[in-house]
Amino acid sequence: MGKYGNDEQRWAAVQRRDGGADEVFWYSVRSTGVYCRPSCAARPALRKNVAFHDSRAAAERAGFRPCLRCKPDQPPLAERQAAMVAQACRLIDDADADTMPDLDRLASAVGVSRFHFHRLFKAVTGITPKAYANAARARRVQDGLAAKASVTDAMYAAGFNSSGRFYAQSPAVLGMKPSAFRAGGAGERIRFAIAECSLGPILVASTEQGICAILIDDDPDFLVKDLQDRFPRAELIGAEPAYEQVVSRVVGMVEQPSLGLELPLDVRGTAFQQRVWQVLRSIPPGRRVSYAELAELAGVPRGARAVASACAANAIAVAIPCHRVVRNDGGLSGYRWGVDRKAALLNREAGNA
Numbered sequence: 001m002g003k004y005g006n007d008e009q010r011w012a013a014v015q016r017r018d019g020g021a022d023e024v025f026w027y028s029v030r031s032t033g034v035y036c037r038p039s040c041a042a043r044p045a046l047r048k049n050v051a052f053h054d055s056r057a058a059a060e061r062a063g064f065r066p067c068l069r070c071k072p073d074q075p076p077l078a079e080r081q082a083a084m085v086a087q088a089c090r091l092i093d094d095a096d097a098d099t100m101p102d103l104d105r106l107a108s109a110v111g112v113s114r115f116h117f118h119r120l121f122k123a124v125t126g127i128t129p130k131a132y133a134n135a136a137r138a139r140r141v142q143d144g145l146a147a148k149a150s151v152t153d154a155m156y157a158a159g160f161n162s163s164g165r166f167y168a169q170s171p172a173v174l175g176m177k178p179s180a181f182r183a184g185g186a187g188e189r190i191r192f193a194i195a196e197c198s199l200g201p202i203l204v205a206s207t208e209q210g211i212c213a214i215l216i217d218d219d220p221d222f223l224v225k226d227l228q229d230r231f232p233r234a235e236l237i238g239a240e241p242a243y244e245q246v247v248s249r250v251v252g253m254v255e256q257p258s259l260g261l262e263l264p265l266d267v268r269g270t271a272f273q274q275r276v277w278q279v280l281r282s283i284p285p286g287r288r289v290s291y292a293e294l295a296e297l298a299g300v301p302r303g304a305r306a307v308a309s310a311c312a313a314n315a316i317a318v319a320i321p322c323h324r325v326v327r328n329d330g331g332l333s334g335y336r337w338g339v340d341r342k343a344a345l346l347n348r349e350a351g352n353a
Contacts, residue, residue, distance in 0.1 A: 035059035040070035084110040188234040210264030257285040276310035
């Protein structure tokens with residue numbers, strides 16, 4: 001009959017306000033004349049006044065009206081909240097530099113208080129509205145420079161009112177100096193080398209700031225093309241004897257993860273991605289977490305899909321250990337460098353290699 005197949009199981013779900021039962025069944029309260037979701041936070045009803053229904057329509061045919069607290073006739077709360085945040089994100093994305101909405105305008109647009117909106121936005125996205133707006137400005141600068149606008153024009157068009165402020169933030173905004181970004185990475189020197197490890201060919205690349213890529217594939221030529229696509233006009237420098245030592249340390253970390261990697265990383269991504277990647281780096285070898293657990297650790301308990309996307313965007317294999325993230329049932333899900341490699345890494349860390 002399933003987890004909520006009889007009235008006893010359904011009553012137990014109502015008593016513990018089980019969100020997993022929402023949209024599975026609804027319950028009505030004779031003394032108030034309303035029907036609710038099982039997760040409704042209203043004051044508990046007496047069992048003798050409660051009846052169960054398989055659909056909203058069935059509850060309404062029985063003469064009950066929707067509860068004003070849990071709103072069972074509307075989409076689930078998580079969906080409504082996600083829709084509000086999506087609306088706010090569209091307002092930020094569509095605004096020009098002169099009409100960028102502030103916190104009060106965003107909260108008013110979605111119909112909640114300023115405080116509640118700020119807390120809701122951060123819970124759903126993992127970042128504050130201000131950080132999202134800054135990321136939107138960064139994208140505009142990038143688009144402007146890619147379209148051959150001058151650095152000054154792109155800066156002001158994106159909403160930076162001070163050149164000093166922009167240049168102070170440019171490494172975080174662009175990942176490099178504005179002039180280098182405008183030239184498609186030209187002027188950056190990226191050292192790289194390819195080696196063999198137990199997982200196959202591995203490419204390691206570094207900027208002056210640190211390791212910017214650890215890529216794994218069966219085809220060494222594909223690894224080089226991947227790096228070229230990431231930095232199309234940077235100067236790629238290969239076959240330097242001194243850099244082979246860096247690659248050797250990375251290979252050693254792959255073969256024995258407990259060694260760690262005491263080398264600086266040049267991590268490039270959105271504020272949210274970097275937050276997830278930082279949490280991943282705190283997960284020790286031998287431990288596995290689910291996407292839901294990772295979302296909790298990153299401070300976005302409803303953001304399992306978002307953290308999965310951040311894992312998929314990671315370009316620094318093993319050192320940022322997205323292979324330690326598994327499905328909620330413990331099974332292995334997709335891995336950018338292949339599920340077989342993920343299984344091999346996990347087995348090695350568990351001492352089963």
